[in-house]
Amino acid sequence: MTDIKSPLPGGPKPAVNPLFLRDEELRQAIELLFFGYRDFTAEPDAILARYRFGRAHHRVIYFIGRHPGMTVSGLLHILRITKQILSRVLGQLIERGYVVQRQGTSDRRQRLLDLTEKGRGLEEQLSAEQRARIARAYREAGGEAVEGFRKVMLGIIGNEEDRARFDRPAGPARR
Amino acid sequence: MTDIKSPLPGGPKPAVNPLFLRDEELRQAIELLFFGYRDFTAEPDAILARYRFGRAHHRVIYFIGRHPGMTVSGLLHILRITKQILSRVLGQLIERGYVVQRQGTSDRRQRLLDLTEKGRGLEEQLSAEQRARIARAYREAGGEAVEGFRKVMLGIIGNEEDRARFDRPAGPARR
DNA sequence: GCATATATGTCAATATGACTGACATAAAAT
DNA sequence: ATTTTATGTCAGTCATATTGACATATATGC
Secondary structure, three states, rough: OOOOOOOOOOOOOEEEOOOOOHHHHHHHHHHHHHHHHHHHHHHHHHHHOOOOOOOHHHHHHHHHOOOOEHHHHHHHHOOOOOOHHHHHHHHHHHHHOOEEEOOOOOOOOOOEEEEEHHHHHHHHHHHHHHHHHHHHHHHOHHHHHHHHHHHHHHHOOHHHHHHHOOOOOOOOOOO | OOOOOOOOOOOOOOOOOOOOOOOHHHHHHHHHHHHHHHHHHHHHHHHHHHHHOOHHHHHHEEEEEEEEEEHHHHHHHOOOOOOHHHHHHHHHHHHOOOOEEEEEOOOOOOEEEEEEEEEEEHHHHHHHHHHHHHHHHHHHHHHHHHHHHHHHHHOOOOHHHHHHOOOOOOOOOOO
């Protein structure tokens, strides 16, 4: 697109947006993220409401499901919330039988967290909606677009540590 | 880059994962959105906190700035919140001089909303951080990736009406 | 072994964002 | 003239999130 860098093959003067990253394009990106995230979270939120859970419960369930044996401090680090609010949300999930704790073996101060069967059921139900939405979007956009989406999203994620999660540990394994 | 569409120059069989949309890839997308949105909103949130405003104030300021003369019901429709909470947030913004109301001309029941100079100043400050983040990500990812990002995000946005906002009313004006 | 640091938990106070439900007013539409 | 629409407001409730203070158990360093 927009051939900056390529010196315009003899045509009339460039006239193509000299800045390229113009305000309109950047604002559209802001809005894509806003509307996208709004819609991306709407369905799980509706399910959660039926359980009298909130979005925070979803995130906790999601990451424990993704990383069984996750510690409390691991969750705090990912979610960037305070231990007080995590403690409450986690306490509710444990009390209602979605999550279990066990003591760490090498460090017995740690509480290792796992989903119960019930927890895996809810996790599946919640993320199924999101996976279906992504799958549809990916399918319609095509493989090349998906690569572009990943690149841009990785660029938006600020720190290297978080980016490192996406080194395709079990990714599409293409090539 | 990445020459799909060009039919693989005589190479060995495609062998590209038959399912392609596997669970791992979809979960990575979920996490890209989670981490991306988290980082995307972190800086504005920090600025807003200094004004004792919240994310809701940001969204209201953003969309009024984007669409001067926006009505209350227009905001309600975009933000998908109740009039009660909008009324409170909007009231605070008006009271503190960031937004002004004027009566609609064709329909005098309407309150048309605009940013004041002060409001534009704050809007600029808030979205500058986000635009800089996107600009960096776009620049690093390249134009083709940006197109892919847009395609996928549009796919994630559920309804046609919201998607229609992105018909490049003033987009890159390519071709 | 003692001191310190870390992992976790808990009590309290506070703010924001969001909801439902009920009701009110002004103006437009039929 | 009645009804509908655009907006606003009061009241109650809940989830998410904060800061600050303090407690306990366990590791770790010296």
